[in-house]
Amino acid sequence: MELKIYNPQDNGFLQKIEWNFEELKSEITATALEYEKSVYTDDAVGTGRKDRAKLNKFVNALNKERTEIRKALLKPDEQFGLEIKELTGIVQKAIDNIDTQVKGYEERQREEKTAKVREFYEENIHDLSSILPFERVFKSEYANASTTMKSIKEDILALIQKVDEGLAIINEVDSKFAGDMKEVFLRTYDIGAAMAERNRLEAAEEKRKAYEEEQARKKAEREAAIQAQTSRVINAGKAPVTYSPPVKPQPVAQPTPVVETVEDPVHVLDFRVHATKEQLDKLKDFLKANNIRFEPVPKGV
Secondary structure: OOOOOOOOOHHHOOOOOOOOHHHHHHHHHHHHHHHHHOOOOHHHHHHHHHHHHHHHHHHHHHHHHHHHHHHHHHHHHHHHHHHHHHHHHHHHHHHHHHHHHHHHHHHHHHHHHHHHHHHHHHHHOHHHOOOOOHHHHOOHHHHOOOOOHHHHHHHHHHHHHHHHHHHHHHHHOOOOOHHHHHHHHHHHOOHHHHHHHHHHHHHHHHHHHHHHHHHHHHHHHHHHHHHHHHHHHHHOOOOOOOOOOOOOOOOOOOOOOOOOOOOOOOOOOOOOOOOOHHHHHHHHHHHHHOOOOOOOOOOOO
């Protein structure tokens, strides 16, 4: 089968469109130069519009002629294109028939290859089938003819070993986050990712504990401060209680002459003081320094 063109021959195709290009170029150049230098005053705007329309009309005429020539040149190609399409349609039917059979064969090959891979998987997966299902082991390229069974078996055995070892490591981990580690591992089959998850959770736990301890400390300090303030309020105006340690018994000494001591009587005096806060504080300090008892005046007195 060979396509042969009888008309036009190689030298029969139109090589060049001949027209008065140089003549028009010379004339147009001179005319356009005059218009480029033209100056239109406000009174001559009408003339400018007419000149612009004339030049646009000439440009449109040139483009229109080019379009007509193109149509004429392409007209033979329209019929030629229809004939080519008819021929390719006839051939395409044969191509489709062959393509269907080739693809069917290739699909059967892929199915047979997949079945072999599944058989090898089932022979070696032992008790990990629920953790490592075939769908997560199989790769689409395994079904390609270019991928050897040797490389596929090596991949599968390496993955099974990786999962086995990873689970063994996690089962030996003494951590409250072992369950979280296993969840990450079964999702990624990456023991490094599982360890990183444990480290992240433990760090978060330590941070949480430190925060809770800090909050408890602050709470205790607040409660102590409130208690101290409450005690100050309750004891305000009361005589300070002086603690005296118990006196150890002393050896009995020889009797000495008894000297009678007469204590000054204690007087009670109620009075009102008008003073600033600073003066009141000084007064309070004075009373304490001289061991003078003071207390609020009872109401109604």
